[in-house]
Amino acid sequence: MTDDILTRNHVTLSGRGTQPMLFAHGFGCDQTMWRFVAPAFEDDYRVILFDYVGSGRSDLRAYDPERYGHLEGYARDVLDICEALDLRDVVFVGHSVSSMVGILAAREAPERFAHLILIGPSPHYLNDPSGYTGGFNRTDLEGLLDLMDKNYIGWANVLAPVIMKNEERPELTGELEASFCSTDPIIARRFAEATFFADNRADLPGVTVPTLVLQCSDDAIAPDTVGQYVHEHIPGSAFRKLAATGHCPHMSHPEETVEVMKAYLAEADVSA
Amino acid sequence: MDDLLDTAPCGFFSVADDGTVLHANATLRALVGADDLVGRHLDAFLSPGARIFYQTHVFPLLRVEGRADEIYLSLRDRQGGDVPVLLNAVRRARGGRPVSDAVVVPMRRRNQFESELLQARQAAEEANRARARFLSMVSHDLRAPLGAINLASDLLASGAVGPVNDAQRHDLERIREASAYVLGLVADLLNFARVEANRADVRVRPVAVQAVLDRAVDVVEHLAVEARLTLAREGDDAGAAVLADPERLQQVLLNLLTNALKFTPAGGRVTLAAERAGGAVLLHVCDTGPGIPPEAAERIFDPFVQLEQSGGAALREGVGLGLAISRELARAMGGDLTVASVVGAGSTFTVRLPAATLPEEVAA
Numbered sequence: 001m002t003d004d005i006l007t008r009n010h011v012t013l014s015g016r017g018t019q020p021m022l023f024a025h026g027f028g029c030d031q032t033m034w035r036f037v038a039p040a041f042e043d044d045y046r047v048i049l050f051d052y053v054g055s056g057r058s059d060l061r062a063y064d065p066e067r068y069g070h071l072e073g074y075a076r077d078v079l080d081i082c083e084a085l086d087l088r089d090v091v092f093v094g095h096s097v098s099s100m101v102g103i104l105a106a107r108e109a110p111e112r113f114a115h116l117i118l119i120g121p122s123p124h125y126l127n128d129p130s131g132y133t134g135g136f137n138r139t140d141l142e143g144l145l146d147l148m149d150k151n152y153i154g155w156a157n158v159l160a161p162v163i164m165k166n167e168e169r170p171e172l173t174g175e176l177e178a179s180f181c182s183t184d185p186i187i188a189r190r191f192a193e194a195t196f197f198a199d200n201r202a203d204l205p206g207v208t209v210p211t212l213v214l215q216c217s218d219d220a221i222a223p224d225t226v227g228q229y230v231h232e233h234i235p236g237s238a239f240r241k242l243a244a245t246g247h248c249p250h251m252s253h254p255e256e257t258v259e260v261m262k263a264y265l266a267e268a269d270v271s272a
Numbered sequence: 273m274d275d276l277l278d279t280a281p282c283g284f285f286s287v288a289d290d291g292t293v294l295h296a297n298a299t300l301r302a303l304v305g306a307d308d309l310v311g312r313h314l315d316a317f318l319s320p321g322a323r324i325f326y327q328t329h330v331f332p333l334l335r336v337e338g339r340a341d342e343i344y345l346s347l348r349d350r351q352g353g354d355v356p357v358l359l360n361a362v363r364r365a366r367g368g369r370p371v372s373d374a375v376v377v378p379m380r381r382r383n384q385f386e387s388e389l390l391q392a393r394q395a396a397e398e399a400n401r402a403r404a405r406f407l408s409m410v411s412h413d414l415r416a417p418l419g420a421i422n423l424a425s426d427l428l429a430s431g432a433v434g435p436v437n438d439a440q441r442h443d444l445e446r447i448r449e450a451s452a453y454v455l456g457l458v459a460d461l462l463n464f465a466r467v468e469a470n471r472a473d474v475r476v477r478p479v480a481v482q483a484v485l486d487r488a489v490d491v492v493e494h495l496a497v498e499a500r501l502t503l504a505r506e507g508d509d510a511g512a513a514v515l516a517d518p519e520r521l522q523q524v525l526l527n528l529l530t531n532a533l534k535f536t537p538a539g540g541r542v543t544l545a546a547e548r549a550g551g552a553v554l555l556h557v558c559d560t561g562p563g564i565p566p567e568a569a570e571r572i573f574d575p576f577v578q579l580e581q582s583g584g585a586a587l588r589e590g591v592g593l594g595l596a597i598s599r600e601l602a603r604a605m606g607g608d609l610t611v612a613s614v615v616g617a618g619s620t621f622t623v624r625l626p627a628a629t630l631p632e633e634v635a636a
Contacts, residue, residue: 026328033332035336136324142321143319144325150386218290221324246289246331252335
């Protein structure tokens with residue numbers, strides 16, 4: 001069972017520490033996106049990277065449209081990995097949609113998590129007439145789905161042979177690595193819908209695990225007001241504004257991201 | 273920016289990792305209706321959907337792989353209108369820091385065509401799914417009453433309900449044969465619906481060719497005897513292995529063999545042979561039957577197609593799904609099913625599958 005989950009989610013382990021630090025990638029790519037940040041924690045933590053089923057080098061045969069039609073299904077992947085490796089005291093680092101996935105996982109099994117570090121979190125991407133500003137209208141998000149459909153026409157052809165998971169032809173794996181953002185178009189669309197049409201605002205107040213919200217400057221996907229909203233609704237959470245702009249500080253400004261994460265964890269250690 | 277770049281018939285811009293525009297040529301400025309873009313954020317001229325796509329796909333690609341090719345994006349002009357473009361970009365160090373250089377080519381008309389193609393494809397996929405659902409439903413609905421017919425005729429034939437004379441027993445046997453035949457067709461329909469809906473559970477692994485061929489011959493040998501045909505094995509398949517789902521491969525081979533045995537006139541010959549060809553293994557089922565006219569050679573793999581004899585009668589009974597299913601299965605296993613035929617001389621159906629190496633315990 002353990003091996004099945006580790007293979008299914010293409011779990012990779014590194015680091016010389018004992019406390020687990022679990023990195024969860026965002027929508028669009030895979031665990032490769034952590035390569036500029038994760039090594040900085042290998043001295044002090046047991047670093048765990050993985051791909052959600054349907055992304056990267058996960059086992060696509062394990063994909064179930066029902067399960068992965070909601071973020072709860074992705075949270076189940078996180079918990080499956082925690083259970084398979086019997087992880088406790090986990091520092092969970094989630095980018096973008098994985099922030100909400102981490103929140104769902106921590107709500108279900110708070111005893112496994114020591115900290116949640118949420119990079120660019122948004123509990124709801126749509127603007128709400130009630131006064132909440134998620135940043136997007138429905139037509140904006142439909143525009144994104146249209147872009148994905150058109151781009152994946154070409155990418156799907158690249159990926160098609162890999163779906164066979166053909167162990168006899170390792171060169172196909174190289175092909176997948178060479179296009180780590182590509183995935184099965186139907187899976188990607190469903191992930192996008194699960195991500196961008198989700199509303200997890202009601203889940204925030206129930207988070208009991210100590211949480212850090214990392215907010216980028218000028219983030220078009222998760223604007224300042226959204227990061228503030230997450231901070232205000234998760235009891236006792238910390239909030240750090242990065243000088244880094246954009247939505248992927250772990251790729252665009254890895255040094256600052258590492259520094260802020262380490263400072264938060266050091267402070268938390270002292271106060272604990 | 274030099275004149276040549278400014279007047280080039282495509283937009284050009286350079287952007288820092290944080291999204292700040294460092295250069296933008298006049299063509300791009302004209303495309304989005306902006307006087308100046310330098311110093312502004314890329315988001316200033318991307319549509320909302322494109323902003324997300326850039327952050328979730330394009331920037332990660334540039335950061336990890338150093339380039340992004342043929343990305344469809346949508347720019348936003350000053351009036352809020354969408355400008356569909358194709359983007360190519362590379363990320364490199366310049367002036368001591370990483371910079372991504374990108375060209376964008378407007379593609380309004382092509383975008384329109386692609387939207388139409390995409391819609392057509394989605395409609396076709398939906399129609400396919402609807403057809404598969406319909407087939408699946410019909411097959412299930414047919415199966416239940418057929419089961420009842422079988423059960424009732426068995427019960428009558430056993431004499432449990434009352435004495436049965438020979439003529440009645442003969443008729444009951446005909447009822448039973450007919451319903452068994454229809455059940456076979458229904459199973460075919462279900463199988464086809466399943467393959468069509470991509471639910472065929474194909475799990476490939478290295479499979480020894482010899483064992484698969486032996487088993488297939490064992491199963492159909494009695495048919496060859498009944499039809500007074502010679503069934504032979506040819507070629508050297510010792511040690512050869514293919515990457516396949518053994519059950520599915522068996523299904524394909526049995527379909528091809530039973531077809532060959534049914535079509536070939538008494539006294540003829542059906543052979544099963546394996547041949548290595550580069551990275552693949554070819555499995556041939558050859559017969560000395562009537563052959564298939566060239567114009568029909570591809571059509572026979574279409575669902576519901578049965579070749580007709582010159583007289584107009586179906587060459588054999590059935591709804592013509594066996595070959596369609598077999599080809600789908602062969603393709604699902606990473607191979608193919610093709611036919612070569614000479615009218616009057618016979619046909620050779622060839623299953624091509626990726627060659628494999630057997631793990632030691634399987635080979636032993």
